[in-house]
Amino acid sequence: MLQNLLTSLTLVSPVVFILTAIVSWFQPGIRPFFLKKLATAASIISISIAALSGFFVAKYSLLESPFYGIADLGFSIRLDSLSVIMLNMIALLGFIVIRFSLNYLDGDSRHGTFIGRLAAAIASVQLLVLSGNLGILFIAWVLTSMSLHRLLVFYKERPGAIIAARKKFIVARLGDVSLLASVILLYSKFGTGNLEVLFQTIKTNLATGISMPGIELVAVLLALAAILKSAQFPTHGWLIEVMETPTPVSALLHAGLLNAGPFLIIRMAFVMDASTYASGILIGIGGFTALFASVVFLTQTSVKTALGYSSVAHMGFSLMTCGLGVYPAAMLHLVSHSFYKAHSFLSSGSVIEVIRASNVINSKRIGSPIRILMGALLALGLYSGFAMLWGIDPEKELSLLAIGGIIILGLTRLFTSALDSNGGKKLILKAIALSILVTLSFFTLESGAHFLLSSQVPELTQPNLFESILLGIMLMAFGITVFIQIITPTLSSNPTYLALAVHIRNGLYINTIFDRMVRSLYTHKPLQHPVLISRTVKQKSRQEETLEKTLAEA
Numbered sequence: 001m002l003q004n005l006l007t008s009l010t011l012v013s014p015v016v017f018i019l020t021a022i023v024s025w026f027q028p029g030i031r032p033f034f035l036k037k038l039a040t041a042a043s044i045i046s047i048s049i050a051a052l053s054g055f056f057v058a059k060y061s062l063l064e065s066p067f068y069g070i071a072d073l074g075f076s077i078r079l080d081s082l083s084v085i086m087l088n089m090i091a092l093l094g095f096i097v098i099r100f101s102l103n104y105l106d107g108d109s110r111h112g113t114f115i116g117r118l119a120a121a122i123a124s125v126q127l128l129v130l131s132g133n134l135g136i137l138f139i140a141w142v143l144t145s146m147s148l149h150r151l152l153v154f155y156k157e158r159p160g161a162i163i164a165a166r167k168k169f170i171v172a173r174l175g176d177v178s179l180l181a182s183v184i185l186l187y188s189k190f191g192t193g194n195l196e197v198l199f200q201t202i203k204t205n206l207a208t209g210i211s212m213p214g215i216e217l218v219a220v221l222l223a224l225a226a227i228l229k230s231a232q233f234p235t236h237g238w239l240i241e242v243m244e245t246p247t248p249v250s251a252l253l254h255a256g257l258l259n260a261g262p263f264l265i266i267r268m269a270f271v272m273d274a275s276t277y278a279s280g281i282l283i284g285i286g287g288f289t290a291l292f293a294s295v296v297f298l299t300q301t302s303v304k305t306a307l308g309y310s311s312v313a314h315m316g317f318s319l320m321t322c323g324l325g326v327y328p329a330a331m332l333h334l335v336s337h338s339f340y341k342a343h344s345f346l347s348s349g350s351v352i353e354v355i356r357a358s359n360v361i362n363s364k365r366i367g368s369p370i371r372i373l374m375g376a377l378l379a380l381g382l383y384s385g386f387a388m389l390w391g392i393d394p395e396k397e398l399s400l401l402a403i404g405g406i407i408i409l410g411l412t413r414l415f416t417s418a419l420d421s422n423g424g425k426k427l428i429l430k431a432i433a434l435s436i437l438v439t440l441s442f443f444t445l446e447s448g449a450h451f452l453l454s455s456q457v458p459e460l461t462q463p464n465l466f467e468s469i470l471l472g473i474m475l476m477a478f479g480i481t482v483f484i485q486i487i488t489p490t491l492s493s494n495p496t497y498l499a500l501a502v503h504i505r506n507g508l509y510i511n512t513i514f515d516r517m518v519r520s521l522y523t524h525k526p527l528q529h530p531v532l533i534s535r536t537v538k539q540k541s542r543q544e545e546t547l548e549k550t551l552a553e554a
Contacts, residue, residue, distance in 0.1 A: 021123065063080075064078055078195060100251070138183050154249070230258055289313065293309045
């Protein structure tokens with residue numbers, strides 16, 4: 001009885017946001033004073049409920065609400081360490097985004113409507129992470145997509161935003177179909193929609209060697225749904241084009257709604273653990289997307305476009321980590337990326353002033369092969385030392401070492417930039433201190449995430465031959481990319497390199513092909529005043545030129 005009461009109390013969090021969305025129907029216009037107070041109160045209540053939920057889970061480990069539905073398929077709430085971590089993250093981000101929106105759109109003729117749509121999106125995401133049954137999981141999944149669509153088309157007079165929203169709509173519906181098919185297959189096979197029953201049954205079958213025909217197809221469909229939800233290659237173009245939406249929408253999308261893909265895989269980790277090919281799909285597509293988007297990100301001059309490619313890369317890395325079965329590391333990456341990206345978008349308007357005020361003087365590179373090699377060896381030695389100190393067993397935790405190795409490749413570039421420059425000993429000491437901090441943080445936080453999620457995800461297993469081959473290819477690709485970045489100063493005047501950089505800046509034109517595939521270039525009516533378009537383009541061009549000039553001076 002007490003546990004039912006506690007889980008029901010958690011429902012207050014999404015309910016207050018739903019109430020805020022309903023009130024917005026009556027205050028849709030400019031300066032909705034009561035609605036603004038209600039939205040602020042809802043976000044504060046949500047944070048309080050999320051904190052209390054953490055206390056409940058720490059005491060009871062797992063809580064489930066009473067079930068409402070037909071034939072064990074319907075509505076129930078699940079409180080465990082995974083849902084509580086996500087709920088607290090969403091509550092904090094929701095508070096920040098709503099507070100920012102109260103001033104950001106102050107004076108807008110549809111300010112109340114925007115706050116209501118924002119509240120509806122937050123409520124949808126909270127229902128998704130609290131889902132304890134396949135029925136509500138699928139419904140909440142669709143609601144997150146629909147609520148996002150209403151935010152993307154908030155300014156209907158902006159053709160670019162409408163095009164991106166329609167592309168997102170098509171991709172999202174494909175993801176919905178994939179998830180629906182997996183839900184139907186799971187329910188037909190196990191006869192229940194209760195997630196806990198599903199997970200325990202799968203764990204028992206795996207432990208006793210009972211075959212589960214069809215589980216491979218379910219896992220592949222789940223992987224496909226997550227890939228489509230998280231803007232993975234080659235359907236990533238819509239995410240790059242949603243920058244014409246209000247900044248709070250971008251912050252909520254990149255920091256919250258986009259995480260639904262990795263969350264789905266982590267939530268269904270026991271299903272994924274019973275498959276072979278689904279993990280390979282996540283490793284292949286997620287790893288390639290992470291690499292592709294990271295390279296394109298480095299060539300961008302527009303701040304928001306660069307942040308968009310950054311999100312694509314981070315989602316790819318999270319899915320690749322899930323494919324390797326290192327779910328605690330994936331969760332750690334998901335949470336840290338969310339807060340980082342929310343801050344990046346909400347502060348993107350002041351980036352030029354920050355760069356001008358920083359007065360950074362770049363050190364001149366020497367180009368010594370010996371110093372570059374020393375930097376790589378230092379990074380490898382530092383990571384190996386921490387791995388041994390932490391007691392990481394390569395025979396049992398190869399996937400964890402590989403994920404950490406990809407992160408440490410970034411330290412290789414840091415070490416080589418410090419050693420192979422005229423920055424002096426001070427710069428080298430800074431590089432060493434920062435590298436130690438990053439390495440220590442990775443192992444410490446990953447251990448903490450593993451402790452919190454150990455009961456909700458499978459134990460880490462060794463990758464099979466297929467996964468090992470994919471992992472080796474990814475490590476080699478990331479290594480080559482970092483090496484090219486290290487020697488970039490020596491290639492900056494090479495005509496071939498400069499020509500390639502132009503193509504990379506345009507994302508190798510993959511988005512153009514995607515445009516033609518979905519015919520989104522022709523889904524809006526031509527504007528009656530083409531002069532306004534040319535003025536807008538000209539203005540954007542000045543902004544990009546200003547940023548390029550500032551970066552060059554810095």
